[in-house]
Amino acid sequence: HDISDNYAGTPILTPPTLQLADLDVACPLPLDDHPSAWPSLGSPWTHPPVCESSADGTTKYCVYTNSRHGPRGWSIVTTPETAANSVWILNQALNGTTTKTRLPEPPAYKMVDVPGKGKGLVTTRKIRRYEEILVDHATLMVDIMFTTRVPAFLGYRLLHAAVNQLADAESVLALGQSNTLARDKIENILRTNAFNAKLGGAPHIALYPLVSRINHACKANAYTRFMPETLQVSIRAARDIAAGEEITISYIPVGAPTSERAKKLSTWGFSCQCSLCQAPAEEREASDKRLGEIQQLRDYAIRAFQAGRAYQALRFTRQVVNLLAPEELWPLYAEQYENMARIFYTLRDRANAEKYANMALELLAEQGHVPRADKREVERMFAKFEEEEGGRY
Numbered sequence: 001h002d003i004s005d006n007y008a009g010t011p012i013l014t015p016p017t018l019q020l021a022d023l024d025v026a027c028p029l030p031l032d033d034h035p036s037a038w039p040s041l042g043s044p045w046t047h048p049p050v051c052e053s054s055a056d057g058t059t060k061y062c063v064y065t066n067s068r069h070g071p072r073g074w075s076i077v078t079t080p081e082t083a084a085n086s087v088w089i090l091n092q093a094l095n096g097t098t099t100k101t102r103l104p105e106p107p108a109y110k111m112v113d114v115p116g117k118g119k120g121l122v123t124t125r126k127i128r129r130y131e132e133i134l135v136d137h138a139t140l141m142v143d144i145m146f147t148t149r150v151p152a153f154l155g156y157r158l159l160h161a162a163v164n165q166l167a168d169a170e171s172v173l174a175l176g177q178s179n180t181l182a183r184d185k186i187e188n189i190l191r192t193n194a195f196n197a198k199l200g201g202a203p204h205i206a207l208y209p210l211v212s213r214i215n216h217a218c219k220a221n222a223y224t225r226f227m228p229e230t231l232q233v234s235i236r237a238a239r240d241i242a243a244g245e246e247i248t249i250s251y252i253p254v255g256a257p258t259s260e261r262a263k264k265l266s267t268w269g270f271s272c273q274c275s276l277c278q279a280p281a282e283e284r285e286a287s288d289k290r291l292g293e294i295q296q297l298r299d300y301a302i303r304a305f306q307a308g309r310a311y312q313a314l315r316f317t318r319q320v321v322n323l324l325a326p327e328e329l330w331p332l333y334a335e336q337y338e339n340m341a342r343i344f345y346t347l348r349d350r351a352n353a354e355k356y357a358n359m360a361l362e363l364l365a366e367q368g369h370v371p372r373a374d375k376r377e378v379e380r381m382f383a384k385f386e387e388e389e390g391g392r393y
């Protein structure tokens, strides 16, 4: 167990994992491209599946499309089993779950050309901290194993079918393509824009065409939140955002110094034009020094905690908290408060454990990660500590 492994710690864009709940629904039988399988009465899919086999012949991967799902249609490239296990998403939509988020009209954002970055989204009015700016649907999802197991030229055929069968293929085809490794247009679009996600318990990549227009910043003013029950992604403001300001998210976990950031961002094939990456050398050095110190103290705190030196862990964690504000590391507060709660909990200091658990939960609730901060959520957090640290002290 790792002290940083808590539910505040979801990285901002190194795309978080969407874990679909094990729902108790009747599973349709896996459907593939066998001639007897289509037309299929009452099929959840609007097109007959198109399939290819893995190079070793052991696994079939198919394209499944429901062109009426969401604003642009939904295509998945996956195994017949995962597709069968994912039909409940479509049922959820029919039940109205997906449409319950009503965002104010007109939208609070618009797409513009941003010098040096291609397209980007800017706000059309002032946005309050934690306010929801937009909600987007997964439009294309691809099993990660498919990308390595099916021979490339056959794989590209399926990817193109998956996009062409969408109601709005253009929303995908028009996306940025800045990856240097890709040999195919859709592969490039996926490499430039997709998030990691889980579908039916299996790792997939997922494309959210509107979210994909949001550029990266090291001190981002917005963050992503996943809604596993609908596979939607919501973008919320991390701080107050002025009208006309560009909306940004961090593509990598926050808090890394310049050289580490450059290395992580190099997979997107761009040299970062965010304010911190472009800051004068002295400013960048000062920031790197603080970020290095924070990284080190977070590490010390974990090690002290794991070695049973709780008071030392507490001291390091307090120092971390004091260093977060100058670097605008807002996403890390809830995580650090939760760590404080965890340490006090293992020290059997119930009053302080509750105080910090509440501080963490209030932030998480405000940010939309948990439904509310109340006694039940505090008890859930403590039960998690008990499970993870039980018997350690």
Ligand SMILES: C[S@@+](CC[C@H](N)C(=O)[O-])C[C@H]1O[C@@H](n2cnc3c(N)ncnc32)[C@H](O)[C@@H]1O
Binding pocket: 116, 117, 118, 119, 120, 175, 176, 178, 179, 192, 193, 212, 213, 214, 215, 216, 217, 268, 269, 270, 271, 272, 273, 274
């Ligand atoms: C997910 S897309 C973002 C939207 C993209 N600008 C577009 O025109 O569709 C990622 C690509 O945007 C560009 N980009 C994103 N953030 C950037 C930044 N901070 N500086 C420069 N380019 C950036 C890079 O080309 C990157 O590969």
